[in-house]
Amino acid sequence: MMTRAAIVVCWVLAIGLALFLVLPLAVIAAASFSPTPVFDLPLSGASLRWYGRIGRLDGFWPSLFLSLQIALLSTALSLVAGTLAAIAIARGKLPGATALGTLLVSPLMMPGLVLGIALLQYFRMIGFTATWSALLVAHLVVTLPYVARTMIAGLSRFDFTLIEAARTLGCTYAGSVIRVMVPALAPSFLISGLFSLLASFDNYPVSIFLTDVRSKTLPIRMLQYIEEAPDPTLAALSTLILAGTLVLLLISDRLVGLHRMAGTAD
Amino acid sequence: MTEAVLSAPVVKPAPDRERLAALGFVAPSVLIIAVVFVLPLALLLGVSVLDSKGGPTTAHYVRLLGTPYYLGVIWNSLRLGLLTTLIAFVISYPAAFALARARGPLRSALLATLFLPLAASVIVKAFAWTILLRSDGLINTVLIALGIIEDPIRMIFTQTALIIGAVNIFLPFMVLPIYAVVAQLDGRYAEAAATLGASPAVVFLRVILPLTLPGIIAGVALVFSLSVSAYVVPTLLIGEKYPTLATTIAKAYLLARDPGFGAAAGVVLLAIAVVVVALSTLLSREPK
């Protein structure tokens, strides 16, 4: 009886949670088709005019490219560095491996804004003024912890005798890593890649202190648009990003299964 | 792993190749974290005890920890963090069990709703909530149409709005770690406990809760540290009325040009985060 009631509560909460999470996204999507500049719901019609306006936003393209560059580069670098570190930590051949793991993951829980001001002062002090490079290294600190966290969890479940099995079957060490470890860790790669991409692409608190007037990342631009002249153009842009992510998620679900990705996200 | 290392006979290990390789593997990551994370934060600590002329001072901390206004600011941050974490946990923990039981397309759909919000910028989501919570917004319209209320409730720019928005934005970070643990929970443990005569309540308290504790700790630590230092959410959903440490830092740097004070506020926020990390590491350490 009691367990049955508990199960019902679990399901109600799960469905409610899903709806609650989707609600603001649905609002954004709906607002993007609004025929008027004010977001009135329910809509009094539908229009695609805001989609056409995205590209004409002031400074939109440079910001988009900057954000994409930084997100892709920092994610790629973090995936390499974080995976290597996770291998060493998960194999436990290092003294203090657990502490090292905590160190690498801890920036995830540190306030981004504080990191932002700290970096601002630090870069100023050491005379490091190149905005682009400053953004990139700062975003490495944003993305690396996601990769380290997920890959350490994934690798600690990985059975390293699989590598030995592959080697005795005729693979070189590098070959067995590629043929055996990479497929087994594909969910971890995907999820940490996705998380770091989004974390960097959406980062505001760190970037705000490191950008100048000429190079603003997209989130900074977006906040500026909202404050200056809120109209559904941003909603249109977000809807496009959401649609893209949805496609990515569908592909990932087909390839490795979202549950395997979510299962490694601890 | 550590267990095995500790229980192995104490031998002086030769400097072997594997260990060198391991060192080489962690080197790039450690270098990044040391140079772009640890050093800047250490510098921040230094700046927080300097006055405008560069001399040592504790004035910033005295101001921060000695004036009721700033104590209120610190409390605001903690309150935001605590409330968000509590509500997110109460929703997420049971939901994770349902999620773990789901199969097929339903599971994929439910999980997609956890990942998808991460793709929408915090800024845009917060803005969506302002649309939803306005007096003439969707929620009021629905409530009035249903006859639950007669006049629109004022929600936007209230603490209710702030908490709803914060819970919404940080929920996935609570559900995912808990789900990861619950999904791996072996049903046989609960069955074994039941065959030993444990009632469902005892099974839950003695078996399921301890086994899912690592996920709870991870989720709680993550959501608390994210929400206690949230900047965009309070700025857009409540504004000046609810100053937090994060908004105070931003103001000190971007408007007041008072880096010493901003740094001190940053150090306080940092200290909160460090306590969270330390606590979660301590709690999730396996009992010896």
Add this chain to the structure above:
Amino acid sequence: MSEAAPHLVISGVSKRYGAATVLERVDLTIRRGELVTLLGPSGCGKTTLLRAIAGLAPPDTGTIALAGRDVTHVPPHRRNVGVVFQNYALFPHLTVAGNVAFGLKVRGTPKAEIDLAVRRALALVKLGHLGGRRISALSGGQQQRVALARAIAVEPDVLLFDEALSALDRKLREEMQVELRRLLQEVKATAIFVTHDQDEALTMSDRVAVMNKGRIEQLAAPRELYARPASLFALNFVGLSTRIAGQVVGAQDGMVEVVTPVGRLSARGAFQPGASVIVATRPEQLRLGADAGANSAAGRVRSVVFQGSRTLVDVDAGAGASLLAELSGREAEVPRVHDEVRFAWPVAETFAFAAEAAP
């Protein structure tokens, strides 16, 4: 090439981890087509020796030659060995057929040939119908067979099994022992089988190497190992025995006279008078009654355990000594608990071992 030619020659192989010596000057020569078991207690270095042969843990000193080639410094992927790991180490992202094909694929074998070899290997382990299955959808016994098929598909020069059967339940394990034996003879494989299960070792192998603390204590055919243990360790590790401590009082022609709490006993062994020894014999050598010219001892029956075809009798011979006798089911007279009995056993089946070596 003759059947008796040495196929795998391990000479003087040592391996240390830090200050611990895990293998100490191990010598082992295995003929083509032979099945040798490494038998020993946990931690004695069996896995390490196997890994040294596979190239996964190269030895510090010594050489390993396989099929007439010195492979001491050859990396594992160019050794042509087949390993069946204890947990099977099957690749979870590949199907059954994908696992079996793996070794051939990385060798660049043409596809048609791979298909043929996979089919043959799977048929050999009777899993021809499961090629498309995922690994996670297999039972433990089936996984074991896939691991075997994967190892033999590459036609390795030597097959290495690390406790390959220990994860199976007893009945399945016994079936697999017989089947594996048949299968290995069928493919004429040279194989090394690691186990700490003495029955498995005696059932499966042509020869058994008893390992202790990184050394091979004895290398012999199962029957000889049982009947003529070379050391107290080998005696204890394989089969049951009666063991009585005593002092040598006379020695001559490889025979010793030993004074023990149960009386004077004669045993095979070369010791100086005065040496402390353990006198031992196998339980099935003991017969009820006295017998002139044989060793004998008397005592009170402590327990009688009926085991179907045989009965085990434990006798308290006084002064801390005990006798263990195994009487076959045909024997008319089986003593009862508390009976006073005398047992006799042949001098030729009595051995003396140095007492210090007692574990």
